[in-house]
Amino acid sequence: MIFLPEKRISERALTVWRISGCINFLIVFLIAGGFIALSIIFKWPVWIIGAILVFLLIYGFLFIYLFPLMRWKRWRYEVREQEIELQHGVFIVKRTLVPMIRVQHVDTQQGPILRKYELATVTVSTAATIHEIPALQLEEAEELRVFISRLARVADEDV
Amino acid sequence: MSEPKKLHPISAVLNALKQLKEMIIPLVAFVVFGSRGSIGGNIILFAGIASIILVLAYGVISWFRYTYRIEENELRIEYGIIVRKKRYIPLERIQSLDLSEGILHRPFGLVKVRVETAGSGGEAEAVLTAVLKEEAIAINNILQDVKNIHAGHFENEEIPPKHEEILYKISGKELLMLASTSGGVGVVLSAVIAFISQFDELIPYEKLFKNIESFYVSGGILFISLLVFIGFFLAWVIAVISTMLKYANFTLKRVDDDFIISRGLLEKRQTTIPLKRVQAVRITENLIRQPLRYASVYIESAGGSGNKDESARVTILPFIKKNKIHDILQSHLEGFISGEVEPAPKRAFIRYCIRGWMMVVPVIIAMLFLLKIWGLLFLLLLPLSAFWSYLVYRDAGWRVDGSQLILTYRSIVKHTVFMSKNKIQSIDMKESYFQRKKNLSTIEATVKSGLGGTGGEVVDLEKADVIKIYSWYSKSVPAVEESPAIEKPEM
Structure with missing residues (x-):
C-alpha cells in the first residue's frame, strides 16, 4: 500500500493565498475597469460591460475562493x-x-x-x-x- | 614548464574568426537593412570595414595577452585585454583534456585543448585555442604524473600500462546509412530558407524569371516543381556530406575508467567521459531508422563544460543495430540491462488520440474559416494525427530491472532511457482528473545532465504500474505487487 504524505501545510497559508489572490484580482479588476470605461466612452454595446462583470465575478470566485482552497486541501x-x-x-x-x-x-x-x-x-x-x-x-x-x-x-x- | 607561454599565433586568426562568427548576423542585418535607409552606401561600407579591422585587432591583441604555464601543480592562465584575468586550475582537479583539430590547425600540427574539470558550475574550465600537438601531449603527461602521485603511486614506481579497448568503430556502410537517415536535411533546408528570406530583395527575381518565363510559359509549374525538387535534393546531399564529415572515423574506446570518443574528418574531435560521470544511457530511433532496427546511443553525463552548444548529451554509438547495443555496453556500464518493456494499456490509446486532435482541431477550424471549402482538405489531419498518436502510444513503456529503470516514449524520435536508481534525482507521478477516471497515471524520472536535468516522462501508463515504479524508487514504502488506487483525498 502506498501512503499519502501525512502533513498538511499551515492553515494560515490559505489566508496568504487568498490575499495574493485578492492582489491578483485587483490588477485584473483595474484592467477590466479600464475596459468598462472605454466601452462607456466609445458607446460599445451594453452586453460587453455585462460580460466583463460576469468574468470578474467568476475570476474572483476562482482565484480568491476556490483555487486556494483546492490547493491547500491537496497539498x-x-x-x-x-x-x-x-x-x-x-x-x-x-x-x-x-x-x-x-x-x-x-x-x-x-x-x-x-x-x-x-x-x-x-x-x-x-x-x-x-x-x-x-x-x-x-x-x-x-x-x-x-x-x-x-x-x-x-x-x-x-x- | 613555469615560463609563461603563448599560444600559437594562429590562435589570433581563430579568435578573430570566432568573434566574426558571433557578429555575422547583426552585421548582415545591418548591411541589409541599412542599405534600405537613406544613409549613404559609403558610410555602411566604411562601418563594415572598420568593424572587421577591429575584430582582427581584437584577435591579435587577445592572442598577445593570453599566456599559460604550469606552476606549483596548477595550470595558470592569464588573459583579458582591458581587464586582466587570471585563472588557476589545480592539476588534480582537471578531469580530462579534450583535443580537437580544425582545418586551420592541421597544416601546422596544432590542436585545440579543452580543459574539463569536474566542477559542477562549469566555472573553472579553459580552452587553449591552438598549441602544438607535442605541447598538448607534454601537458597531458604532466597531468597524468600528478594524478598518479595523487593516487598514491610514487614517481619512480612502475605505472601499470593503460588498459585500452576499442568498443566501436563506424564502418563505411554504417557511416553512409547514418548520414542518409539523419534528420540533418531539415536543418540545412531551414537554413537555406532563412538565408533566402533574408536576401529576398537582393535576388533579382524579375530579371531572372522574365526570360525564363517566356520559355516555359506552358510548363511553368513543372519547372518550378523541378526547381523545388532539385533544391530538396541538394539540401539532402549537403546534409549527408556534412554528417559524414562529422562522424567519419567515429571510434569509441574504453581507456581505464574513461570512454574516449574520437571522430571527424576535416575537424578531428576527441572527447573523454569518465565512466563515473555517466548518469543515464539514452537510445533514440528516428522514424526511418526504427523500422530498419538501427538506433543511436547517447550518454547523459554530469558536470562537463557547461557550454550551451556542447550539451551534456554525448553520442557514444551514432549508428548501430539495436540488438548489438546491449553486448557492447553491458560490461562497461554498471547495471545496464535491456529488455522488453511493459506497454501502456489499450484504454490509454484514446487519450493519446485526443491529445493529438487537440493540437490539430484548432488548425482545421482556422483553415475552414480561411479557405472555406478547401479547408475541408485539412480534415485529413484527423486520421494522420491519429496515426501519429498510435506511434506515440505504441512506443510508451516501462521496465524495472533490479536497480535500473527503463522508460520509453516518443517525442519526435523514440527515446529509450536507462536510469539506475542511484542516479535518479527525483521521481514524479502525475494524475489529471480524466486520468484518474480511467485509472491511468504519468511517471517522470529526472537525472542530472550537464548543469541541469533530463530524463523521461511516460504518459498514461497503468496506474498500478506507475505505483510499482514509485514504490520501487521509494526507500520507505515497501515495493508491492498489487496496489489499490491512491486514496482519494477528500474534496
Whole structure:
C-alpha cells in the first residue's frame, strides 16, 4: 500500500493565498475597469460591460475562493529519514519523491505577506531539480531546513 | 614548464574568426537593412570595414595577452585585454583534456585543448585555442604524473600500462546509412530558407524569371516543381556530406575508467567521459531508422563544460543495430540491462488520440474559416494525427530491472532511457482528473545532465504500474505487487 504524505501545510497559508489572490484580482479588476470605461466612452454595446462583470465575478470566485482552497486541501508533504515526499496540484495531482541523499541544499524564503503571517517557503534543490513547499510555519520551516541539511550531509554523495 | 607561454599565433586568426562568427548576423542585418535607409552606401561600407579591422585587432591583441604555464601543480592562465584575468586550475582537479583539430590547425600540427574539470558550475574550465600537438601531449603527461602521485603511486614506481579497448568503430556502410537517415536535411533546408528570406530583395527575381518565363510559359509549374525538387535534393546531399564529415572515423574506446570518443574528418574531435560521470544511457530511433532496427546511443553525463552548444548529451554509438547495443555496453556500464518493456494499456490509446486532435482541431477550424471549402482538405489531419498518436502510444513503456529503470516514449524520435536508481534525482507521478477516471497515471524520472536535468516522462501508463515504479524508487514504502488506487483525498 502506498501512503499519502501525512502533513498538511499551515492553515494560515490559505489566508496568504487568498490575499495574493485578492492582489491578483485587483490588477485584473483595474484592467477590466479600464475596459468598462472605454466601452462607456466609445458607446460599445451594453452586453460587453455585462460580460466583463460576469468574468470578474467568476475570476474572483476562482482565484480568491476556490483555487486556494483546492490547493491547500491537496497539498501534503512528509519528510522521512530517507526521503521527502510531496503531493500537490489543483487539476493535475503530482506526487514527488526526493531521496535525502540527492538533496544538495535547502533554502527558506519569505515575502512580505508570508512574513506578516510568520510563514516561509522551503525550497529543496537536488543536482537537477528544485522542489518547493510553500508557506510552512516559520519554526517548522526552520526545523525542516536544519533537519534536511543534517540528513543530507550524513548521506554520502555519489553524483 | 613555469615560463609563461603563448599560444600559437594562429590562435589570433581563430579568435578573430570566432568573434566574426558571433557578429555575422547583426552585421548582415545591418548591411541589409541599412542599405534600405537613406544613409549613404559609403558610410555602411566604411562601418563594415572598420568593424572587421577591429575584430582582427581584437584577435591579435587577445592572442598577445593570453599566456599559460604550469606552476606549483596548477595550470595558470592569464588573459583579458582591458581587464586582466587570471585563472588557476589545480592539476588534480582537471578531469580530462579534450583535443580537437580544425582545418586551420592541421597544416601546422596544432590542436585545440579543452580543459574539463569536474566542477559542477562549469566555472573553472579553459580552452587553449591552438598549441602544438607535442605541447598538448607534454601537458597531458604532466597531468597524468600528478594524478598518479595523487593516487598514491610514487614517481619512480612502475605505472601499470593503460588498459585500452576499442568498443566501436563506424564502418563505411554504417557511416553512409547514418548520414542518409539523419534528420540533418531539415536543418540545412531551414537554413537555406532563412538565408533566402533574408536576401529576398537582393535576388533579382524579375530579371531572372522574365526570360525564363517566356520559355516555359506552358510548363511553368513543372519547372518550378523541378526547381523545388532539385533544391530538396541538394539540401539532402549537403546534409549527408556534412554528417559524414562529422562522424567519419567515429571510434569509441574504453581507456581505464574513461570512454574516449574520437571522430571527424576535416575537424578531428576527441572527447573523454569518465565512466563515473555517466548518469543515464539514452537510445533514440528516428522514424526511418526504427523500422530498419538501427538506433543511436547517447550518454547523459554530469558536470562537463557547461557550454550551451556542447550539451551534456554525448553520442557514444551514432549508428548501430539495436540488438548489438546491449553486448557492447553491458560490461562497461554498471547495471545496464535491456529488455522488453511493459506497454501502456489499450484504454490509454484514446487519450493519446485526443491529445493529438487537440493540437490539430484548432488548425482545421482556422483553415475552414480561411479557405472555406478547401479547408475541408485539412480534415485529413484527423486520421494522420491519429496515426501519429498510435506511434506515440505504441512506443510508451516501462521496465524495472533490479536497480535500473527503463522508460520509453516518443517525442519526435523514440527515446529509450536507462536510469539506475542511484542516479535518479527525483521521481514524479502525475494524475489529471480524466486520468484518474480511467485509472491511468504519468511517471517522470529526472537525472542530472550537464548543469541541469533530463530524463523521461511516460504518459498514461497503468496506474498500478506507475505505483510499482514509485514504490520501487521509494526507500520507505515497501515495493508491492498489487496496489489499490491512491486514496482519494477528500474534496
